[in-house]
Amino acid sequence: MTTTDIINRLRMLSTDGSKAERRLAEVILDDVEYASRAPIADLALRARVSEPTVTRLCRSLDCDGVRDFKFKLAQVLAIGGLYLFPEPLVRDERDARIVDAVSEGAARAMDRMRDIVDMNTVNTVADQLIKARQICVYGSGGVSSLGAVELQNRLFRLGLSVVSHTDGQMQRMSAAVCDKDSLVVAISASGEAKSIMESVRVARQYGARTIAITNPDSSLAREAEVTLPFVIPADTQLYKPTSGRYALLFVIDLIAMATAESIGPRVLEGLRRIRTSLSGLNMSDPGRPIGD
Template sequence: MNGVLYKVRESFATVKPAEKVVADYILHHPEDVVSMSIQQIAAESYSSPSAVLRYCKSIGYEGFKDFKLKLAGDLSILNMHDLDKQHLEPGDSIKNVMTVITHNNIQSLHESLQLLDVEELTKAYRYLTQAKKIDLYGVGSSYLIASDAVQKFMRINRPCTAYSDFHMQRVSAVNLGPEDVAIAITYSGETKQVIECIQIAKSQGAKIIAITKYADTEITSLADAVLFVAAKEDEFRSAAMTSRMATLNVVDILYTACAHEEYDDALFHLKRTHEIIQQSGEKGGNKQHD
């Protein structure tokens, strides 16, 4: 998959009106578009062939043929897994809720995998393996993801912090240096508090990693490495459910890449932290298994 339909959905906020009608037609008729000519799409969307071509290039494809080829590949996988066809409505059965939530999460992970750039990911995890300190910034559900990252990286002896208090986030950011890394977690890419902390961290010389949606946002302009995630939220899926799953997956990828880069050292610290936690659990009368 290449995350084509995701890119089309996300492009609505940034493309010009003449290209937005093209995006709208593609989003509502993806199966038809695969077998249509550029002239046919232009006619059906009340645009022009040049607008269709500009739109395909604006979302990262070489041209119309390249776009159609990637779209066809995406649709074959979506149809294979019966993805992107499930929606929740009031009064749905619990069985349908189970199916829709699971399928949407699967789709988000599939699309995010295609949006991840190997070069950007390689830069990101190498920044982390070389960092003296890692700071993570997030608000709301993004802060919970940052806390999860701290729990993981601390177990392989990568010093890191994530504060829920905005003032402490800024204090932490101003104490970073050129040997440190700041990770911004914001799906919108425009979270004011996170951007302010990243601006401070960058001014101190720290490397910046952004985990965010596929778009040109303020956070992507500040980052040294950008890791895109995909999500499909609707009115029944509050609390950033699919974006949370996709972002947690990126954190797991970064953590595992760092651990494998310094395999013996990471394994030593994992065993040691596991033994200490087990001993603590036994003294307290409860064994810890996390």
């Protein structure tokens, strides 16, 4: 189902509509909260239009009437109100403020994960990764897709057979060829990504083991056999990318290091080969991260 963006439609009417529509749209956009609560007579009076004009505008926005329109405005405020009425930017000391916001957000995200992570579960995940004949990692959306690709990047160099999928159809197809020697790692910040949950069900149907890195109270957590908690805290700094990426990378690095140490010295030969293969690309500095 496609959601109608009422705010965008109102903005279009405020410039392209009739004279009455422009006035009414401007009044609504100037104070969305007021418009979501005001009686139709008060709204019409403030915009200097008739009550039937208010009703017609509501219907032109695919609303059943004024009541439905006000309900949808209230939804807009609840879901995206922060983006409609952001606090003005303060340009003083802008560079230092940006550096502080990003670094402090990253530190808080990782501290939060450190407080809730269970290393017994991390070690269980590492053991299952080592035993699996094939590993499928699924992620959907910005943060989770980044995490899926990064987990593949961390595990293949340990000699594990791993592939990541961020496309829903590919997730489902790869899940369909899983078996009892397969392991699926599903990553989702919300834990409600439909493609990932369906793929986990498909993989389990064919005997695959399943691990979720997700919100522990989510549907995905209930679908998977093992869950590593991954929670993105609310962030009201609208111009800053979410710090949840750092929390996810923290979890992935825990998994990668625990897996490498569980495998033991055998992983070193693969890392040596990678280092050697990259030396021809002027990347022989032993202090440089491998392949990064």
